[in-house]
Every structure is written in C-alpha cells, then in structure tokens.
Amino acid sequence: MTVTTPEMPGLHPVGDTARHIPPASVARLTIYLRALNSLLAEGIERVSSEELADAAGVNSPMLRKDLSYLGSYGTRGVGYDVQYLNRQISIALGLTLDWRVAILGAGNLGRALAGYSGFVSRGFEIVAIFDADQLVVGSEVGYLRVSAVDDLETVLERTRTNMAVLAVPASVAQELCDRLVAAGISSILSFAPVVLQVPPHVQLRKVDMSTELQILAYHAQRAQEPDLGPISRAQ
Amino acid sequence: MTVTTPEMPGLHPVGDTARHIPPASVARLTIYLRALNSLLAEGIERVSSEELADAAGVNSPMLRKDLSYLGSYGTRGVGYDVQYLNRQISIALGLTLDWRVAILGAGNLGRALAGYSGFVSRGFEIVAIFDADQLVVGSEVGYLRVSAVDDLETVLERTRTNMAVLAVPASVAQELCDRLVAAGISSILSFAPVVLQVPPHVQLRKVDMSTELQILAYHAQRAQEPDLGPISRAQ
DNA sequence: CAGTGTGAACGAGTTCACAGCT
DNA sequence: AGCTGTGAACTCGTTCACACTG
Numbered sequence: 068m069t070v071t072t073p074e075m076p077g078l079h080p081v082g083d084t085a086r087h088i089p090p091a092s093v094a095r096l097t098i099y100l101r102a103l104n105s106l107l108a109e110g111i112e113r114v115s116s117e118e119l120a121d122a123a124g125v126n127s128p129m130l131r132k133d134l135s136y137l138g139s140y141g142t143r144g145v146g147y148d149v150q151y152l153n154r155q156i157s158i159a160l161g162l163t164l165d166w167r168v169a170i171l172g173a174g175n176l177g178r179a180l181a182g183y184s185g186f187v188s189r190g191f192e193i194v195a196i197f198d199a200d201q202l203v204v205g206s207e208v209g210y211l212r213v214s215a216v217d218d219l220e221t222v223l224e225r226t227r228t229n230m231a232v233l234a235v236p237a238s239v240a241q242e243l244c245d246r247l248v249a250a251g252i253s254s255i256l257s258f259a260p261v262v263l264q265v266p267p268h269v270q271l272r273k274v275d276m277s278t279e280l281q282i283l284a285y286h287a288q289r290a291q292e293p294d295l296g297p298i299s300r301a302q
Numbered sequence: 303m304t305v306t307t308p309e310m311p312g313l314h315p316v317g318d319t320a321r322h323i324p325p326a327s328v329a330r331l332t333i334y335l336r337a338l339n340s341l342l343a344e345g346i347e348r349v350s351s352e353e354l355a356d357a358a359g360v361n362s363p364m365l366r367k368d369l370s371y372l373g374s375y376g377t378r379g380v381g382y383d384v385q386y387l388n389r390q391i392s393i394a395l396g397l398t399l400d401w402r403v404a405i406l407g408a409g410n411l412g413r414a415l416a417g418y419s420g421f422v423s424r425g426f427e428i429v430a431i432f433d434a435d436q437l438v439v440g441s442e443v444g445y446l447r448v449s450a451v452d453d454l455e456t457v458l459e460r461t462r463t464n465m466a467v468l469a470v471p472a473s474v475a476q477e478l479c480d481r482l483v484a485a486g487i488s489s490i491l492s493f494a495p496v497v498l499q500v501p502p503h504v505q506l507r508k509v510d511m512s513t514e515l516q517i518l519a520y521h522a523q524r525a526q527e528p529d530l531g532p533i534s535r536a537q
Numbered sequence: 538c539a540g541t542g543t544g545a546a547c548g549a550g551t552t553c554a555c556a557g558c559t
Numbered sequence: 560a561g562c563t564g565t566g567a568a569c570t571c572g573t574t575c576a577c578a579c580t581g
Contacts, residue, residue, distance in 0.1 A: 088520070260336065
C-alpha cells in the first residue's frame with residue numbers, strides 16, 4: 068500500500084508495521100541484518116545510520132529510507148540500538164516465525180546448503196533432505212538422514228515443511244517443483260538452471276550461478292575494452 | 303553516453319553494438335541465452351518474441367526492448383533465428399572471450415561449483431581450485447587437483463586466471479579477496495556471507511543463499527497473514 | 538499481414554535537502 | 560548540536576501503442 072494520503076504529519080501510528088516494503092528494500096534489509104549481527108558480535112550496542120550504511124556497503128540516506136518503511140526505530144541525535152533494530156527488522160521480515168526447510172538433492176550443492184550455518188543462525192531449521200539415488204538415501208548429512216524422493220509428500224507432511232530448496236539437476240526440477248506445489252509448499256528457492264513455471268500464489272526465487280558469472284563477464288569485457296568511440300566491435 | 307538525441311529515425315548505424323546495456327537488461331539476456339539453448343537442443347530454429355518471452359518467463363515487449371539494446375537481429379514479420387540470436391547475445395555479453403576461472407574453497411560448495419556443467423557450457427573454463435586444508439590439497443576434484451591457497455598468486459599467474467569465485471568461510475573471505483585483487487583479478491563472485499570491500503575498478507558480485515530464504519520468508523509471511531489492508535497484491 | 542523495433546508515457550526506485558526530535 | 564525521518568525532485572526501468580518492414 069503506497070500511502071498516498073499520509074496521516075497528519077507528525078502523527079505516526081505507533082506499533083504499526085509498514086505494509087508493502089519495496090522488493091529492493093527487502094533485499095537490503097537482509098544485509099543490514101547481517102551487518103547488525105556482526106556489530107553485535109563485536110559488542111557494539113549503538114550505531115548511526117552512517118556507520119551501519121558503511122558496514123552494509125550502501126549510503127546513509129538509502130539506509131534511512133529503507134528503515135523508514137518499517138517505522139521509526141532510531142533516536143534522533145543518537146542513532147540506533149543494535150539489538151533492538153536487529154529484532155525489529157527480523158520481525159518485519161517474518162524471521163521470527165517458524166520456518167522449516169526441506170532440501171531436495173543431496174549432491175555437493177545440497178550438502179553444502181545443509182551444512183550452511185547461515186540458515187540456522189537466521190531462524191531457518193532444515194528438517195529434511197532428499198535424494199533420488201538409492202545409494203545416497205539413508206546416509207547421513209549433518210544430523211539428518213537422507214530421505215528417498217519417493218517419500219517426498221509423506222516426509223514433507225510429517226516434518227511440517229513450509230519452504231523448499233531445489234538443488235537438483237535441471238532435468239527433474241520442474242517435475243519436483245510441481246510435486247512441492249501439489250504438496251502445499253508455496254515458498255521455493257531454486258538453484259536449478261531452468262525457468263520454472265509455478266502458479267501465481269507460489270513464491271519462487273532463483274539463484275543462478277552461471278548467470279552471475281555471465282554478468283561479470285559483461286562488465287569485465289567493457290572494462291578491458293580501451294575504446295570509447297561511437298562505433299566498435301561489429302559482428 | 304545515454305543517447306538523448308537519437309540519430310535520425312530510421313537511420314540505424316549498422317554494425318554498431320549498443321553501448322551501456324541497463325543492468326536489469328543484462329541479467330535477463332542471460333536468461334534468454336539459456337532459453338535459446340533449450341530451443342536449440344529441441345531443434346527449433348526460429349522463434350517469435352512471444353514464444354521466446356514465454357520460455358524465459360517475461361513478457362514480449364520487455365524481451366524486444368532488451369534485444370533492441372543490442373541491435374536489430376530479428377526479421378519483421380518472421381521472428382528471430384535461434385542460432386544467430388544466441389551468438390549475438392553471447393558476443394554482446396562478452397562470452398566469446400577467454401574466461402579462466404579459479405575457485406577458492408574446495409568444500410562442498412566449491413566442489414559443487416567445480417562440477418557445475420553450466421559453467422563450461424557457457425564458455426567459462428575452470429582452471430584452478432584452492433583450499434587451505436592440507437588434507438584436501440592435492441586431492442582430485444573433477445579433472446583438477448586442489449592447489450594450496452598458499453600458492454594462490456603463483457597458480458593464478460600460471461593458469462592465467464581472470465575471474466575468481468569465493469566459496470570460503472566468511473572469516474577468511476576479505477583476506478582472500480584482497481589477495482585476489484592484489485594479484486590483478488578484477489572480477490570476483492562471492493558466496494561468502496559478508497560484505498566485502500573492494501576498490502572501485504573491481505567487479506564484485508554476491509550470491510547469498512540466506513538472503514534469498516529471508517526474502518522468501520518475508521513474502522510467505524505476508525501471504526499467510528489473514529489481515530487485509532485496502533490493497534494487498536504482493537509482488 | 539505478422540511480428541519487430543522504438544519513442545513516449547508511466548511507475549518504481551534512489552537521491553537529496555531539510556524539517557523535526559532528543 | 561546532532562542525527563533521524565521523509566517529502567519532493569530526479570533517475571532509471573517497464574509498459575505500451577504503433578510505425579515500419581520483409
């Protein structure tokens with residue numbers, strides 16, 4: 068909801084969490100969260116927008132704008148309480164809820180994800196990991212035992228999974244994605260290098276490692292081209 | 303830079319490759335490339351903007367706009383030649399150059415990346431993989447042998463590496479990043495969950511798996527909230 | 538005609554300057 | 560005095576309609 072008619076200036080509805088945070092802002096809020104955690108680990112209790120912005124790699128007006136979508140959690144003339152701001156951002160992002168994640172695919176990537184401490188430390192619990200290979204099923208990954216992908220629906224239900232990560236080959240990604248959706252999972256993170264089709268109510272995000280390298284290649288190419296003329300590089 | 307005064311309408315400088323493709327457009331071009339490769343594999347030789355847009359998960363005006371930054375590579379009334387367009391996008395993105403990639407970290411993630419076929423098939427050659435653990439150094443990953451991170455500079459030079467991927471713990475990421483930069487690497491893709499500081503001439507991209515889950519959590523939370531502001535419509 | 542290529546309108550995201558608290 | 564919070568200007572990205580072409 069874009070507030071086209073703001074409430075009377077100066078009167079701010081306390082306790083109201085902002086609706087509709089712009090996507091770009093949500094992405095940055097997760098970075099602030101990380102920066103705040105680092106500061107907390109260093110024993111720092113208070114920061115100014117300038118300091119936090121530096122730690123997060125953005126400029127301070129942007130940081131303040133982003134935080135303003137959540138509410139007014141700073142103190143003018145002073146700054147922000149690290150712990151308190153951390154908590155408020157967590158609440159706004161929904162990280163205080165109970166997220167139970169299943170990983171599909173117990174290859175190198177799936178195992179890397181299962182062992183990634185960043186998940187657990189941010190409130191995500193990994194409750195299941197699946198594989199299609201019978202030689203892998205039953206083996207241990209961290210403190211989990213690999214389940215057979217044949218038992219997908221049963222295990223998802225038993226573990227009360229509400230998020231899934233696809234770390235499987237492109238060839239089976241759409242099929243498994245469909246089964247996840249049919250099983251009621253509506254938040255999916257995919258590492259498979261294909262465009263997946265999902266119904267509109269399902270949140271699908273994609274991480275694509277080769278896309279990232281390609282974007283780097285584009286910029287590197289431009290950097291190394293010495294030319295600047297209007298015409299270059301044909302064919 | 304930005305063409306505010308377009309050349310006379312209808313007169314298009316042939317052979318001129320577009321300068322300054324918007325970042326959002328570059329990201330989508332890599333998706334079109336993937337879609338084109340799929341079509342090629344299916345033996346399809348010609349597509350309309352509508353078909354290609356569907357395959358890539360965008361709408362057709364956007365696809366045409368993106369392609370127009372590169373030049374006019376379609377045929378009006380007909381569509382695009384799959385192979386030719388594939389090649390033109392590859393050239394525009396700099397994928398026809400010689401990209402030699404080193405992976406830092408031979409843990410699960412590093413090994414997953416080393417074995418990822420999507421890299422090689424898009425013109426990236428993985429030329430080295432490093433680890434700090436002496437037990438891992440010397441072991442085989444794919445057709446590569448793990449190098450000691452102590453030999454970083456020597457090996458980077460010998461292999462003529464021009465891109466690096468950081469798949470190491472957060473605690474050593476900045477230090478290794480600095481060494482890469484000092485060794486002349488100016489394109490770095492990081493999977494480490496920290497904000498890295500690099501000089502302005504270095505292209506740094508970040509892939510953050512826990513950020514992605516957090517963004518999912520935000521949307522999922524909003525979807526499951528029964529409340530209704532006057533306007534809902536997520537994303 | 539069918540489908541591309543693009544100028545122009547529109548809307549989202551970012552920057553900035555400064556008002557308003559503490 | 561100092562730093563936050565935010566309207567307003569601005570920039571960038573997306574959508575759209577249609578002129579243009581094979």
